[in-house]
Amino acid sequence: MIQPFELNLEAELDAIRTDFAEGSWSNRPLRLVPQPKSPDKQGAPRMRQYFEVSVRDQVAWAAVATVLGPELDRKMPAWSYGNRLYRAAWYDEEREAGKPSRLNIGPYRHAAGHLYRRFKHSWPLYRRHISLTVRRMVNERLDPELLDEGDRRALDQSDGLRYLDAQFWVRKAPDGGTMFAGSFDLMKFYPSVRVEAIRRGFHDHVDGIGGEPVLAELLRQMLVFEVDASGVSKDMREAINPLVSSGEFDGIPTGLFVGGFLANVAMLSIDLEADRLLLENREIAHFRFVDDHEVLAYDFDALLDWIRTYTGLLEASGIGVNVEPDKYVPPELKWLLHPERLEDEKEIDKPPNAEEAMRRARKASMVDGRKPTQLMTRTLAQVSMLAATDFDLLTDAGRSQRLEQLEWLLLANIPEQEIRGDTRMAFAAARIALLTPALFRPNDDLLAAHRSMQVHLDKREKNRRRGQAADEANEVEIAELEKRVAELDNLERTGWRNLLDRHFGLLFEAFAAHPDKVRLFLRVIDFCRTTGHDGLGKLTRWMDENRDGETRLLCCYLGATAVQALSKHILTACADANRPNLLHRERNAAISFLESVLGADLDRFVPMAAETASLQHFQHDARRVYVAALLLGAAEVEQGAPQLSEKMRQRVMAAIGGDTFEALAAATRVPIGSWYHLFLSTTRAHRDLPPSYWPRIEAAHDPDIPQDWLNLRRYPARLPAKAWARLVRSPDLLRTDDAGWLIEAARANPTEFSSLPPSDPVVASVKASLAAENNEMTLLDWAVFAKERGPNDPRRSEWTALEIARQILSAFCEFGGPEIDGLDLIHPENVFVDPLWKDPPADVLTNERLTWEGWRSVARAKPVHFRPEGLEDYRYRENLDDNDRKWARRLRPVGQLLWGTLRHDFSLPSAWNIRGQERGLVDLVAWDLERLPISSFTLKILQACLLPRSLESALLLDFPSLFGNLFGGAADDVEFDRPIKSLPKLIDVIERAQLVLTRSQMTVLEYEPRQLIPVRLQHVGRLGEGDAVDPEDLQ
Incomplete structure (x- = not known):
């Protein structure tokens, strides 16, 4: 389960960081989860190796790939396409009339959440480049007018592919344009790659690793894998190909996200040597996509010789990988490259002699280079x-x-x-x-x-x-x-x-x-x-018909997979049944699906009442999450669909003997906090306020269990007495920057808060802030006041929100102003508004109305003031060490303050009350920013302050090697969203945004103020979050 890791995200990431700093690592055991594989030649089902890798290890390896990957990926030859690391790519359509659009390849990017390039940017490109290369080998030039749009753009995206250069080929095209093509696969690629080959790849190709013994030792330890095959029956283990058992594993675990990256590291020396030979030869084209290889040649003997040469490179490298004899295309190549396999051929297919084998294979490999229909796309x-x-x-x-x-x-x-x-x-x-x-x-x-x-x-x-x-x-x-x-x-x-x-x-x-x-x-x-x-009945009947014989293992896996998928869909359907903004048919579909699930015989998927010992471990896991989904879903729909809710509870009762959340936690041996987090993260429901049935879930929490304690933090205003008691027993649970969270809990529970030790620093900070609020109006109070104003009142305007931010920041640039480190404490609790903002003097009113001119005079005559000794709040901080890149860290609190002022609401997503969850900015903040009725100028400021891409862009300029751009060469993908590099620059862009707004302000009849919302198309068309464009251009 990922939920325990997510709930404890901050501590888990800190632990990984500590282990990395010490150069010490130990992978968790790989849990065996066999998956179906295509049947063998006789049609008998098979299972393939697959492992459940711990979330901790996945995250750690993703970090390694993020840091070391760009340097290694840049060294790969252009003819290797599979599992290449993600780079932003976009077309510049704003070209002069008659000129084609230009492809731009940006730096390696991470903020978009992509590890690898998308499928549409890899496999289709691989196939198109093969087709283009064979045409190029028989033509002096490729006429773009004769190519379709996809091929033209693939030609543009050659990215250093020498095969498409006019000067690469030294041999004259054959008469008639006949070429030869062959492809082959590598046998059981991931399981066969030896760990030593990966270690050697890092050692040989990461520059300077010899002078980094801690890094080298860390990688060595991270490449020690161990399999845990317990919980999987003997007959299922014996069906796995290749066989695997508990103990040390010398290969790439299928299921490790960075497995493709590690395979490329292991293959890099082979690829570079092959590239050197290809440059010397210049009569062969070789392409690789993971374990698929395609070879093009001018004559058939050269094709065979190259495949033998490449096979020799594999053997000499000691990588552990061999060519799969049964997967040549055309299959006749096997007769020549593996003549020992001729004995296995059926008599009717077997060539009578070597000359006939050569003739048949040669004919089957022929390709018309001018129109290679076999290679078309x-x-x-x-x-x-x-x-x-x-x-x-x-x-x-x-x-x-x-x-x-x-x-x-x-x-x-x-x-x-x-x-x-x-x-x-x-x-x-x-x-x-x-x-x-x-x-x-x-x-x-x-x-x-x-x-x-x-x-x-x-x-x-x-x-x-x-x-x-x-x-x-x-x-x-x-x-x-x-x-x-x-x-x-x-x-x-x-x-x-x-x-x-x-x-x-x-x-x-x-x-x-x-x-x-x-x-x-x-x-x-x-x-x-x-x-x-209602199609589940047909699926269960298929499972029943195929549950015995050769397909029994297949049905075992499919059944558990179905229950896992149904569990997720139960949660989303229950949440959708309560969403007021759904279409009627969407809500009906959700209800119909739930009824279909409850009417289906799911024992055909996984025996729900069977003893745990009789199940595969993944069946048991599926059964647990299904029961949890039913009980949480029942609570979600009980008000709108009580009969449906009751049926779901009956299913839970039959499975675990109880229908309470306490019974669920006891029966599944998973804390209720983890199950509730699963529900929220799956459905995205109840982002701000707890559901009506929260008291029943809260009662099942045990604050002494880490996951339950962390989940109780989700709603500070609803913190129960037992959680306060835990804080009294263990005051060290809170850090100094928990003060922002604690003040929310203290306001709702003053009696319980008074029981906390007053000498504790975080408690003392909260008490000081509460005392200061008794006499002054904080920015929180101002947001409530502004929200109640009319839509055209200047005090609730975008200009005012920018003015508040400008006044706070400008104070740090003034002589005698706050120390610059006070930027770390920017928080609405620490900002105070003058009373005249609420009740402006009569002399600034016109006909008893507050005009733009009158309001600007009040706002600037009585500026807000900032209390630098105020409370700290981790939710308003970027996750960077105190002495590391201070300015980049300080952009976030400024952005959040501006965001809250613009919304007239400083409430934060409830998930952020759990330490570590505040890092999930993209889906929560970006969604809201795009819907705020504000100018594109202010939107740019918010994006620069809040979105991960902007922080990454600043890192890109300071540490280009992390993005594979140490020597330049990558296209500039921050043309429209330059990072804000300093405090004066931030103040400047705020003032310019205000100036644009001021020019769009007007006064209409009866001195009513109005604000037009200015938008610059260049801002609207800026590069998106983490990606330049998401077109299907790169086909």
Whole structure:
């Protein structure tokens, strides 16, 4: 479970940082979770290695990849595409007329949350570059006019790929343009890569690592992996290929997020040597995507020689990886490269002699270089087109056409050379599941009938209120309309149900044909959730029919996966049932899904009443989260759907013998704080205030359990007596910068707060702040006052919010002003507003109205003042050490102060009350910023202060090596969002924003002030959070 780590995020990250500083690390055991694999030649199901890696180890390895990755990724040859680290990429469309758009490749970026480049920027590019290269090998130049848009942009994104350079090829193109192509795979790639090869890759290619013994030792320890195969039955372990057992593991664990990065590190020396040989030869093109390799050559013998040479490089390196003999394309290559395997061929396929084997293989490898149909990318182009389509903008006919194309992608028998079949089908299934709800169109006749009926019903009610007799003609019309509405409603329901049946049938057919493709199975369940279609019964029947024999292990894994997916969907459906802003059909779909789950026999997925010892550990985990989802979901819907809630409780009672939160914690052996955090993080519900059933959840918390204590911090104003008692027993639970959190708890619970030891520094700080508030108006009080003003009152304006920030910051630049370190204490509790702001003098009023001119004179004559000795609050701080990059750390409190003033509300997301959760700024703050009715100038300031991308941009300028830009070369992706580098610069941009606002202020009739909201298109079109653009350009 990720929840315990998330709840204790600050302490967990501090522990990782400490271990890194000491150069000491010990990985947690890798928990074996076998996954389905494609059947063998005889059609028998197989299982593949897969491991559950601890969250702590995943985070630590992600940090290593973030710091060391750019340097290593830059060294990789351009013909290696798989698992390349993420870089911002965008097209400059603002070119002179007639000139093509220019591709820009920015630095390595991390704030966007991407470790690797997206699939659309890697595999499609790999396939397109192969197709372009073979055409380039037989043509002196590639005419962009003869290429489709995707190929033109792929040509632009060559990124140092020498194969596309006019001067690279030294050999004359053959007559007729005949070329030769072959591909091969590496056998069991991740499990076969030896750890020593990864260590050697770091040692040989990280510059200066020899002078960093602590780093070298840390990497050595981090590469020690150990498997825990307990909790998995013997027959399942024996079905895994390759076999694995408890103990030391010499390979890359499948399931480790950075596994692809580690594989590239291990392969880097081989890739660089191959690149050197290719540059010497200049008659061969080699491409690699993870373990897939494609080779192009002018003649067949050179093709064979190169594959043998590359195989020799693999063997000489000691990496532990071999070529898979059964995965050559064309398969005839196996006869020449592995002649010992000829004995395994069926007699009808076996060539009679070596000459015939050579002839057949040569013929099968031929490619027409001028029109290489075998290497074309038409399917990829269609996938890219469908991925880029905005269905909301299409007509009904356009939507139907696109869905037909998706159906073809889902079920068509297409060769897998362009794109793997499971990837293609999973993409199509996901789009169908997502887009089907958008096909719903209300029946216009039904709407008209409802409106007409309402007119007649209003007439009936009017007559009733007047005491008049019923109008017979009106009653006849109502009866006719009721009949008409029922007929049309039935017609609409039938049509919608038929559409759902058809699309569900398509998805189920794809799954049934490829049951080992887990993503297809999950898309079927997703479809049931998004549409409310009752398809779980068909899934349970399939499980029942296939639970024995060779598919029993497959069903074991699929069943646990289904229960995990259903548990997540139960939580989201219960939350959606209560969301007031959902469409009626979306809410109905959520309710229908819950009813479908409760009506399904889920014992066919995982035996819910079985003894734990008889289950695989992942089945047991799935059962636990399912029970928790049911109980939390029941509490969520009990007011709106009491009968549904009762059914969910009955399921819980049958599973664990109780339906209370105390029973849930005891039966699952997971603290209730972790389960509640799972609910909130999954649904994004109740971000600010606790739900109505919080008292029952709170009662099940034990403050002495770390996860429960941390979760109780979520609502300081609702802190229970037992939590206060824990604080009395253990005052060291709070740090000095917990004062902001504690003052919220103290205001709501003054009696309990008085029981805390007054000598404690954080308690003393809170008491001092509370005493100061008795005589003055804090910024918190001002926000409440401003919110109650009319929408055109200058005191609640954007200009005023900027003025407050400007006055606070300007004080630090004045002679005798606060020490600069006081910026660390910027907080609404530490800022005080003059009383005249609330009650301005009569001489600034015009006709008893406060005008812009009058308000500006008051605001600047009576500035706010800042108390530098005020309380500290970790929620208003950036996570940087006190002596590390002070200015970058101080931007955040300024931004949050401005953000709260603009909203007239300084309440923070409840999750931030748990230390460490305040780092989750992107989804909470960025969403709100984009919806604030403010000018683009102020929005830019907020983004520069608050969003991780801006902090990262400042780091990029100071530490370019961390972003792979030590020697420059990366395109400038901060043209429109330059970081604010100093206090004077911040004051300057605030003043300029105010000036723009002032020019857009006006006074209308009766001296009413008005503010236009100025927007500069350059600001609106700025690069997005962490990414330049998210187009489907790079196909």
